[in-house]
Each structure stands twice: as C-alpha cells, then as structure tokens.
C-alpha cells in the first residue's frame with residue numbers, strides 16, 4: 001500500500017491506495033473553505049497552520065495501515081510554498097520512521113489521474129485542466145509523456161469565479177456560488193467581450209473579463225438583483241472563451257478521448273458546452289467523479305501507484321517543494 005498526502009492549497013487530505021489493484025482503501029479530506037471564506041480567498045499562512053492541525057489528525061486514523069506501507073507519496077509541486085512544506089515534511093518523517101521510499105507527485109498529474117481512481121488508465125487523452133491555479137490543455141500519452149499545448153497567460157478559470165464572487169461579497173470558493181447564482185440569470189444580458197477572440201493564439205486569459213465584470217458590478221451599485229444576470233453572463237463568456245479556443249485547437253488536433261479535470265470541472269454549464277463541442281468529433285468525454293474534481297489525496301495515490309511501478313522515487317534529502325508548475 002501507498003500512503004499519499006495532499007496539501008498544495010487549502011485541502012488537507014491523506015489516502016491509502018493498494019498497489020496491486022489500485023483500490024482506494026482510505027481517503028479523508030479536511031477542507032478549509034469556511035476559514036478562508038471571510039477573506040474571499042486562500043490566506044497562505046492560515047492555510048499552513050490549518051494543515052499542521054489537520055494532517056496529524058487524519059494520519060492518526062491511518063495507523064492500522066502503517067505495517068503494510070511500501071511507500072509514502074506527497075504533492076511536492078505546484079502549489080503554495082508554505083502549505084506544500086507541511087505535506088512534504090510529514091511525508092519525510094513517515095519515510096524515515098517506517099524506512100520506506102518517498103515519491104514526489106506533481107499535483108497537475110494528480111488531477112489527470114483523478115479520472116482513473118480505482119480504474120485502468122485510458123490514453124492517449126486530451127485533457128482540459130480547470131482549477132483555481134491552472135487553466136491548461138494537455139496531450140497525455142503516458143505518465144512520462146504529458147505535453148501542455150495551451151495555458152492561461154494570467155488568471156485561471158476557477159480563480160476568475162473566485163474573484164467575481166469576492167467582488168460580489170459572496171464568499172469563497174466562488175465557483176459553486178457563482179454557478180448557483182447564474183442559474184436564475186440571463187446569460188445574454190451583459191455583452192462581455194470573449195477574451196482573445198481575435199487572437200490566433202491558442203491560449204487563455206481571464207484578467208480582462210474580470211475587469212469588465214468588475215465594472216458591471218460597480219455599475220449595478222446597490223441593485224443586487226442584477227448580480228444574477230452578471231453571474232450568468234460571466235459564466236457564459238468565461239466558458240465560451242474555453243470552447244472557442246478548443247474549437248480552434250481541434251482543427252489541427254482531432255480529439256478522440258477528451259477529459260475535463262480540476263475543481264472547476266464540476267461546473268455543469270461548462271460540462272454541457274464541452275459535450276456540445278465534442279459531438280461533431282464523435283469524441284469520448286471523460287470526467288472525474290464529482291468528489292474527486294477538487295483537490296484530494298486519492299488522485300495523488302493513483303499517480304503514486306504508477307510511479308511506484310516505474311521506480312520513480314525521490315531521495316529523502318533531495319525531495320524539495322517547487323511552488324511553480326513544471327508541466
């Protein structure tokens with residue numbers, strides 16, 4: 001079995017995965033959404049402090065598995081430096097105490113493997129990762145062959161939902177709050193410009209849209225009834241930006257199997273629009289189970305099983321955190 005730890009942002013999670021059959025034997029996650037909600041976003045130092053409390057609590061429950069552990073895995077990149085350190089320090093202590101090897105996992109690869117929890121992999125695959133930290137399209141042929149073909153030049157898709165929610169004073173995380181508000185709104189009420197719509201670049205950008213939404217919110221003033229239309233129009237354009245760029249990309253790279261992963265892949269409007277986009281291509285759409293869209297340790301464990309089989313271990317002395325993405 002492998003014990004895996006995730007602490008790259010505001011979720012403390014630990015899983016136990018059986019190596020031979022990929023079975024998820026244990027998974028527990030403690031989210032910090034409530035604590036960060038008052039600030040409208042994640043406060044790194046607070047997040048680190050909460051990980052330091054939550055991770056040992058969860059680890060205690062894993063004690064019955066200790067004797068069967070063959071390795072310990074941990075998210076080491078990308079993420080918040082002060083929170084990654086919490087997980088990596090704990091993983092190193094476990095590796096030393098139990099005399100087992102350590103595996104440093106890339107969180108983004110984790111999101112890809114969230115599709116295959118307790119399942120076999122299905123490659124080649126084109127993946128759209130939409131989370132709080134990333135918006136990128138990757139061509140995945142295997143664990144070692146992952147190529148990023150498009151990414152955001154500024155804010156991410158999920159982050160833009162968080163920022164719009166913050167501007168509306170709704171709380172954090174903004175994705176589900178904006179999605180909920182948008183349900184009763186008119187998607188066509190506000191004619192926000194689709195980002196980079198005239199650019200030939202296959203890349204994403206959300207900072208301009210965020211500013212346009214900010215102006216609409218300022219303009220609405222005390223008329224909060226307008227917020228639902230702003231939310232709906234924002235969600236519509238934020239999604240249209242993704243589908244327009246993907247459409248362009250599909251002109252040269254036909255998708256056979258396409259997947260959406262990451263916290264924001266839970267968004268129903270996004271899922272529906274991507275399904276429509278894939279129809280003429282007869283492409284298969286893969287989605288993670290809802291509980292594994294947002295950050296979790298089950299996906300880290302699933303990658304770790306593959307890395308274990310390929311002897312992709314790190315040395316305890318050399319494994320270090322790397323806050324920036326390497327994919």
Ligand code: KG4
Pocket residue numbers: 009130131132133134157158159161162173174175176179262263264265266267268293294295
């Ligand atoms: O994958 P995740 O849990 O953490 C990162 O790796 O960043 O993604 C969290 C992000 C947040 O920005 C959150 O607002 C967004 O995913 N999110 C959503 C939805 N649910 C979560 N965005 C849009 N619609 C949703 N339903």
Ligand code: ZN
Pocket residue numbers: 107111131132262263294295
């Ligand atoms: Zn994530």
